[in-house]
Amino acid sequence: MRHDFIDRYSRLNSRIHNLPASLKAGIAVGLVFITVIIPIYTVIYFSSLLIFLIVIAALSLIPAKFIIRRMLFLEPFILSVSILTLFQTNGIISFLNVVIRSTLCLFTMLLLSNTTPFDELIQLLRRLKIPALFLTVLSLMYRYIFVMIDEVERMQRARTSRTFTGNKSHIWKTRTVLISQLFIRSTERAERIYSAMRGRGWR
Amino acid sequence: MHIPDGFLDTKTAIATAVLSAAAVATALQHLKRNVTRKQIPMMGLAAAFIFAAQMLNFPVAGGTSGHLMGAVLCSVLLGPSASIIVMSTVLIVQCFLFADGGITTLGANIFNMAVAGTLTGYTVYRIVQRIIGSVRGKFAAIAFASWCSTVAASILCAGELAWSGTANWSATFVAMTNIHMLIGLGEGIITTLVIAGIWKTRPELLDRQFVGTKRFYEFISYGTIFTIGLILFAAPFISTLPDGLERVASSAGFDVRALKEPILNTPLAGYRMNGIITPELATIIAGMTGMVVVFILSYTLAKVVAPKSK
Numbered sequence: 001m002r003h004d005f006i007d008r009y010s011r012l013n014s015r016i017h018n019l020p021a022s023l024k025a026g027i028a029v030g031l032v033f034i035t036v037i038i039p040i041y042t043v044i045y046f047s048s049l050l051i052f053l054i055v056i057a058a059l060s061l062i063p064a065k066f067i068i069r070r071m072l073f074l075e076p077f078i079l080s081v082s083i084l085t086l087f088q089t090n091g092i093i094s095f096l097n098v099v100i101r102s103t104l105c106l107f108t109m110l111l112l113s114n115t116t117p118f119d120e121l122i123q124l125l126r127r128l129k130i131p132a133l134f135l136t137v138l139s140l141m142y143r144y145i146f147v148m149i150d151e152v153e154r155m156q157r158a159r160t161s162r163t164f165t166g167n168k169s170h171i172w173k174t175r176t177v178l179i180s181q182l183f184i185r186s187t188e189r190a191e192r193i194y195s196a197m198r199g200r201g202w203r
Numbered sequence: 204m205h206i207p208d209g210f211l212d213t214k215t216a217i218a219t220a221v222l223s224a225a226a227v228a229t230a231l232q233h234l235k236r237n238v239t240r241k242q243i244p245m246m247g248l249a250a251a252f253i254f255a256a257q258m259l260n261f262p263v264a265g266g267t268s269g270h271l272m273g274a275v276l277c278s279v280l281l282g283p284s285a286s287i288i289v290m291s292t293v294l295i296v297q298c299f300l301f302a303d304g305g306i307t308t309l310g311a312n313i314f315n316m317a318v319a320g321t322l323t324g325y326t327v328y329r330i331v332q333r334i335i336g337s338v339r340g341k342f343a344a345i346a347f348a349s350w351c352s353t354v355a356a357s358i359l360c361a362g363e364l365a366w367s368g369t370a371n372w373s374a375t376f377v378a379m380t381n382i383h384m385l386i387g388l389g390e391g392i393i394t395t396l397v398i399a400g401i402w403k404t405r406p407e408l409l410d411r412q413f414v415g416t417k418r419f420y421e422f423i424s425y426g427t428i429f430t431i432g433l434i435l436f437a438a439p440f441i442s443t444l445p446d447g448l449e450r451v452a453s454s455a456g457f458d459v460r461a462l463k464e465p466i467l468n469t470p471l472a473g474y475r476m477n478g479i480i481t482p483e484l485a486t487i488i489a490g491m492t493g494m495v496v497v498f499i500l501s502y503t504l505a506k507v508v509a510p511k512s513k
Contacts, residue, residue: 029306036209036216036307074302078207084364087374098369101209102305109208109302121299131231133243138292140247141254145296148248148255176393179256180400183280186252187408190245203240 009062009114016060016111021120022127028112032105040097046104053107060115070110071103078102118142140193147189151182204360204379205297205312208305212367218435219363220310222428226318227291229424230284238285249281250289254296256397272356274320275328275349276394280401280409283325284421290317311363314432315356322429324352339505342395346501349394350387351494357383362436384493391501399508 011017016024031049038045057067078099085094122139126132155178163174211219238246253273273293278286291313297303304312331344357379365372401408 032208032306037213070302077205077303081204081207081210081364084370084375084378088371094369098209102207105208105305105307106302109299109306113300113302118300133231133235134227134288134292136243137247137250137288138295140244141250141292142296144248144251145254148251149258152255152258173396176396177400179393179397180404182255183249183252183397183401184405184408186248187245187405190248191241193244193248194241197244198240 009060009066010117012061012115014059014061014115016056016115019115021116021124024112024116025121025124028108031108035101035104035108040093040100046100049104050107053104053111056111057107060111062111062114067107067110067114071107074106074110075103078106144189148182148186151185152178155181204315204357204383205294205304206308206315206360206363207302208307210305210367210369211308211311211363212369215363215367216307216310219308219314219432222432223291223310223313223318226287226425226428227313229421229428230287233284233421234288242285246281246285246289247292249277249285250292250296253277253289253293257293271390271393272316272320272353273394274316274352274356275324275345275390276397278321278325279328279345279394279398283321283425286321286325287317290321293317311360315359315363318425319359319429319432320352320356322425323355324348327351338509339502342399342505342508343498343502345398346391346395346504347498349391350384350497350501353383353387353390354380359432359436366436384497388497388500391497392504395501395504395508402509 034045035049057064082095082098082102085091085098088094119139119142122135122142125138126135159174159178163170253276256273256276257270274286274290277289281289294304294309294312294317298306298309298312325348328344328348331347332341334340335343358376361370361372361375361379364370364375398409
């Protein structure tokens with residue numbers, strides 16, 4: 001599936017992948033918390049964290065090109081919000097401050113999501129006593145994202161193969177028709193899923 | 204405007220996390236009492252649907268996230284409590300799998316978009332619908348409510364950034380609200396057209412009984428949670444007025460060089476209308492004028508979408 005860019009590498013077989021999910025999640029979240037709180041002048045922390053993350057990335061057998069490309073793709077989000085910090089006294093320092101912290105946290109979360117299958121994270125949340133209703137919605141959502149994206153791509157392909165005009169308003173209208181059709185198909189699919197789940201004993 | 208890690212300080216992160224948890228818990232309680240098992244897969248799929256719809260509207264890779272938020276779309280179709288849950292799951296998945304929004308700021312993102320977006324949007328929608336009442340009123344309400352939800356989320360985001368000391372209020376508020384007022388127009392158009400599309404083909408889907416009875420306690424909890432959020436993240440800042448540029452100008456000493464008369468006499472120059480004395484009042488009035496303009500636009504859109512023919 002082309003659109004498995006979401007967590008393409010979460011099921012590899014490396015030393016990191018084989019660690020328990022709770023350990024990975026705990027360390028990742030802990031590192032993010034510390035990175036957010038620690039004062040900026042503890043350069044030794046930031047450099048050792050960077051080295052640590054690079055080592056983990058290497059051990060996890062995730063292709064470096066993938067990691068770099070994801071980081072580059074996500075970095076503009078950080079930059080666009082951190083531009084706002086420039087509009088104050090000592091702007092440059094706070095700008096660097098947030099960019100460094102944010103990027104390191106991004107790297108950490110990227111490694112976490114690509115070494116841990118999402119199902120294991122949901123199991124972890126269940127052990128943490130998150131309400132079952134919420135987790136059911138969450139896992140159903142995760143499972144059907146890929147189906148939805150497939151559907152969207154199919155509809156987009158159908159639209160482009162039947163459209164010959166570059167008219168802007170037409171594109172907007174068909175885009176919204178696509179979304180409404182998507183919703184209607186979602187409701188029909190939901191009913192089928194409910195029947196299937198009931199048929200297998202879910203209450 | 205998902206806030207990444209590192210932009211909020213500890214107190215803001217904790218405050219938003221607590222408020223979001225309270226809102227999500229309230230929503231779950233409400234749903235547990237009112238939702239049938241049959242509707243649960245629908246919520247999961249609605250979340251996947253919102254996720255896919257957000258991806259569809261991504262204008263450019265990275266940079267400006269001018270995409271569909273979907274809070275009003277969700278709350279009109281599923282009701283406010285389900286919408287809070289659905290939007291929260293979307294944000295959680297985006298945080299963990301996309302790193303779009305940090306984990307320390309997950310509480311803030313959920314509060315801004317899932318909770319405040321839904322509550323503002325749904326409240327505005329119900330009020331406007333009650334005032335105008337026809338099918339056309341429904342669509343005008345949807346358009347206007349979508350705009351309001353986007354703007355509300357951006358105001359809270361600016362407030363949280365300011366409360367953390369990451370960015371100062373004047374610059375952030377101006378930048379974020381201006382951009383999101385424009386994004387809100389797109390959200391209004393898209394949401395209205397999507398619901399119109401559903402209305403034309405499968406109108407019975409719009410009558411879903413997701414909202415449930417006995418809404419009083421939820422109303423009180425949501426109201427309290429939202430008000431606390433407003434008090435923490437918006438109210439302290441609304442009163443500070445010297446514009447960032449003006450403050451810089453006065454401190455750097457070049458404000459005397461500003462032209463006495465504007466070159467062009469635009470009606471709302473400097474967010475001030477002639478004859479109004481207090482800057483605060485002028486800003487509020489300019490803001491309300493903006494809202495009225497958007498409302499008129501919403502009604503016009505509704506007329507296009509649901510002409511009162513036959």
